[in-house]
Amino acid sequence: MVTRIAPSPTGDPHVGTGYVALFNWAWAKRNGGRFILRIEDTDRERSTPESEQQIHDALAWLGIPGDESPSSGGDFGPYRQSERGAIYTRHAEQLMAGGHAYRCFCTSERLQELRAFQKAAKRPTGYDGRCREIDAATSDARAATEPFVVRLKVDRAGETRFTDLLRGEIVIQNENVDDQVLIKSDGMPTYHMANVVDDHLMGVTIVMRAEEWIPSTPKHVMLYAAFGWECAVFAHVPLLRNADKSKISKRKNPTSLGWYREQGFLPEAMLNFFALQGWSIKADDEEFTLEEFVAQFDPKDISTGGPVFDMTKLDWLNGEKIRKLSREELADRIVEGGFAGDWTRAELVAVLPLFQDRLKRLSEFTALAAYLKHRPEPDLEGLANKTRKADPDALRGAVRKAADVLVELQGQGDEPREAALRIVAEEAGLKVGNLFMALRVAVTGTTASPPLLPSVDALGVEESVVRIRDVAERYVPAGG
RNA sequence: GGUCCCAUCGUCUAGUCAGGUCUAGGACAGGUGCCUCUCACGCACCAGACAGGGGUUCGAAUCCCCUUGGGACUACCA
Numbered sequence: 001m002v003t004r005i006a007p008s009p010t011g012d013p014h015v016g017t018g019y020v021a022l023f024n025w026a027w028a029k030r031n032g033g034r035f036i037l038r039i040e041d042t043d044r045e046r047s048t049p050e051s052e053q054q055i056h057d058a059l060a061w062l063g064i065p066g067d068e069s070p071s072s073g074g075d076f077g078p079y080r081q082s083e084r085g086a087i088y089t090r091h092a093e094q095l096m097a098g099g100h101a102y103r104c105f106c107t108s109e110r111l112q113e114l115r116a117f118q119k120a121a122k123r124p125t126g127y128d129g130r131c132r133e134i135d136a137a138t139s140d141a142r143a144a145t146e147p148f149v150v151r152l153k154v155d156r157a158g159e160t161r162f163t164d165l166l167r168g169e170i171v172i173q174n175e176n177v178d179d180q181v182l183i184k185s186d187g188m189p190t191y192h193m194a195n196v197v198d199d200h201l202m203g204v205t206i207v208m209r210a211e212e213w214i215p216s217t218p219k220h221v222m223l224y225a226a227f228g229w230e231c232a233v234f235a236h237v238p239l240l241r242n243a244d245k246s247k248i249s250k251r252k253n254p255t256s257l258g259w260y261r262e263q264g265f266l267p268e269a270m271l272n273f274f275a276l277q278g279w280s281i282k283a284d285d286e287e288f289t290l291e292e293f294v295a296q297f298d299p300k301d302i303s304t305g306g307p308v309f310d311m312t313k314l315d316w317l318n319g320e321k322i323r324k325l326s327r328e329e330l331a332d333r334i335v336e337g338g339f340a341g342d343w344t345r346a347e348l349v350a351v352l353p354l355f356q357d358r359l360k361r362l363s364e365f366t367a368l369a370a371y372l373k374h375r376p377e378p379d380l381e382g383l384a385n386k387t388r389k390a391d392p393d394a395l396r397g398a399v400r401k402a403a404d405v406l407v408e409l410q411g412q413g414d415e416p417r418e419a420a421l422r423i424v425a426e427e428a429g430l431k432v433g434n435l436f437m438a439l440r441v442a443v444t445g446t447t448a449s450p451p452l453l454p455s456v457d458a459l460g461v462e463e464s465v466v467r468i469r470d471v472a473e474r475y476v477p478a479g480g
Numbered sequence: 481g482g483u484c485c486c487a488u489c490g491u492c493u494a495g496u497c498a499g500g501u502c503u504a505g506g507a508c509a510g511g512u513g514c515c516u517c518u519c520a521c522g523c524a525c526c527a528g529a530c531a532g533g534g535g536u537u538c539g540a541a542u543c544c545c546c547u548u549g550g551g552a553c554u555a556c557c558a
Binding site: 006007008010040042043045046104108111115118119121122123124125126149164167168170171172173176177178181183184185186188190191192195210211212213214215216236238239241243244245246247273276277278279280282283284285286287303304305306307308310312313314315316317319323355356357358359386418421422425432433434435436437439440441444446447448449450451452453 | 481482483484485486487488491492493494497505506507508509516517518519520521522550551552553554555556557558
């Protein structure tokens with residue numbers, strides 16, 4: 001079993017690439033096969049080395065790198081299409097010799113006009129075959145002086161059929177298949193040509209790619225046939241969608257894998273989420289590991305409807321994955337991901353129990369824990385709203401008393417201290433919640449925070465008491 | 481316009497291939513409650529879908545047809 005992912009290095013690594021790569025990687029692993037990363041950089045205008053590097057990095061980050069790739073090598077290289085020019089040229093010549101392809105000398109201006117005319121006449125667009133019948137001698141002679149492309153000579157009669165692993169047989173009438181350009185005028189192959197040649201030469205047995213390729217698959221099938229090669233198996237996976245069901249796009253969704261990494265999504269959450277787009281595990285728990293996925297995955301079980309990329313669910317999964325980590329592991333992820341700010345690993349390990357249940361993204365940590373590093377401006381208005389029913393003077397007094405209690409009972413456990421604080425509240429005629437709320441706002445700055453006493457301990461009693469006494473002075477009841 | 485693909489809760493999906501066990505199951509999000517010093521976590525409960533219409537059949541979410549809706553492709557980009 002040989003699978004592959006073949007992205008073109010033209011911009012940020014795309015979530016769709018990660019999605020399709022996962023399925024290919026998993027299927028190869030499950031079958032003890034090879035997973036190839038091939039760089040389709042035949043578009044010289046748009047391809048960049050930076051983008052290629054980012055693709056490598058993204059797959060490595062996800063934990064699904066190519067077994068064979070430009071960087072790791074392999075027996076079927078080069079794995080960068082721009083370095084395989086001679087191979088494509090040779091194969092194009094073979095096609096021409098066999099009458100399956102021909103040189104086309106039409107200018108792009110003529111092609112443009114042709115398309116415009118066809119559109120205006122509400123006719124299907126496509127090459128009109130003008131250069132089809134140029135004889136070999138003339139073609140060779142013109143090729144010496146004129147720019148040309150090489151086109152596939154599609155047999156207009158008949159139909160082409162192929163089996164899609166997820167949908168069954170797909171039939172397309174050949175009259176609807178265009179004489180696709182195989183070799184561009186710069187000598188580079190188009191996707192269709194390079195793809196088929198490379199997949200065959202690299203021994204790819206299953207082509208698992210996005211659904212958008214279904215319409216051009218007949219061309220690929222024809223190419224396999226023209227070369228006399230056995231056709232790979234095709235499995236077209238659904239396209240990830242925006243909320244409006246259109247193909248996922250930068251404008252309507254973050255599509256860069258790098259963005260998710262920078263947001264503090266864990267690779268295992270991304271993978272788990274990708275797996276859930278079109279595939280489902282035979283279990284009630286939708287949270288699972290890569291290993292569990294590989295053990296059960298089969299491309300024919302992928303559903304055909306286009307899944308809407310729903311970040312809400314990704315957030316939930318990420319929280320689940322974060323909670324599964326040990327404190328030490330979480331600290332490592334935060335540090336390695338660049339989310340630590342001015343926190344050291346040791347400090348992180350110490351305070352993480354306060355935040356682990358509250359994180360959905362690693363990037364949230366520094367903001368959530370900021371009160372431990374810097375004295376926050378207390379949310380006095382929020383506090384006033386939460387303590388509307390409390391007597392202001394009693395509350396102020398109780399807060400001061402609480403500060404004293406915390407000093408006195410310094411070093412003791414949560415239970416005795418909480419008991420003591422409850423007594424303070426009761427003696428002041430206050431609801432326990434009101435006192436704690438005031439202390440919470442004082443210590444953490446906000447009305448929603450990790451538990452009070454552990455926060456006091458993480459902060460230090462001395463600083464906590466300063467903050468508490470400050471709020472006691474500044475407390476103003478709602479409406480006052 | 482043409483070709484092709486798709487269609488179950490708001491979202492991801494199970495069930496469809498081998499029609500009955502489906503008064504359609506799970507998850508996320510939402511609502512309510514419990515837990516509780518707040519938030520979060522956790523737990524419990526509630527609400528929520530077979531796009532429509534014809535067939536076939538004793539019986540259809542499942543098979544067939546039509547309609548409708550959505551999507552992709554229609555480049556010397558992939």
